[in-house]
Amino acid sequence: MRFQVRGLGARRWITFGTIVFGTLFLVIGLILAGVSVSFLTGADRARGTVVSLEWRTDHSTGTSRGSRTNNGPMAYPVVEFTPAHGTRRTFRDSTGSKPPAYEAGERVEVLYHADSPEDARINGFASLWLMPLVFGGIGLVIAGIGTGVAWATRRRP
Template sequence: MKGFFIFKLVFSMVGAGLLAGAVYFYFDKKIFLEKAESTQGTVIEMIARRSDNSTTYCPVVSFKTKLGQEITFTSSISSNPPSYTVNEKVKILYDPADPKEAVINGFASLWLVPLILSTIGTIFFLIGSLSFLFGYLKKRKAQNLRDTGKSVTAKFTQVQLNTSYTSNGRHPYQILSQWQDPKTNDLYVFKSDYIWFDPTEFVKTDTVRVFIDPENPSKYTVDISFLPALKN
């Protein structure tokens, strides 16, 4: 289904973009650390940042460079409860060529952004890429059964709307059939892959061809090649 393909593609692209951002910020901080000078600063104020649902607090820090220049900066990291208190002494890292480029020497200030981006990016990318991978493996498995499996004739029983699965507000249909193994008398119920239109009128016979693994008939694929291709 086109909508599901777009979903997988968007998740993969967003995930890749976030991971690229994480890599960029990681190396940006690494370059900063290689040239940064260390000194001590003082928290002179805690600024409240309000959003719709919460309030967080970020420190304003004052420090002197090794050349005696007075610098004040506001940390980009805020939290609730506050991570610092007014008059608290903190370690500072700053760029000697541009002392206003300074951060508190702590894990959150240095690595929180790339950590968040990499975590969210990994989740998005895995959802998208694994969806593509599962789809590919499923098609490969079905093709392998068509090439090397055993073809059996199953009795068509019904067309079923699968209400347990939804995509873009729609439920897929499945063709159901059953087959009894003449060697063991075991009865197998086969379900086709998802079909995104009602296939009832296209089922012209009371049998359906199914490709099974002769050693394990529970591994199968229902042949629905007789159905027209859905173009939208």
């Protein structure tokens, strides 16, 4: 397949669009990182136990590790914990993986907010940082390519 862009104006618009698209992804990654940092700064900690693994083929409700071409089921840990001044809670982590990152019976550290313990997360890299790194990394690469092309093709006085 051959792709040809005619005219200097079209090339500039494509380059500009690439930079904007990459910057948008980078900003989304930074926002997601800020959400994780904000969650961490106000979070209480509790010990939890993975009580089961929920195998799902619908990956749209959370993030996932691994290849998108593999449509097989992924394991989402179901964790039980007791907040400092509350009743026992159970939640399904939003990050699934194949092979499973956790085993039933495994002890994990749970992060939660005292005013909303139902919004809990496992204190792990994937749960907190996978999506910010994916969006930020893709954005950085795409914006970098667009900027490099713009810099290489700029008019010299």
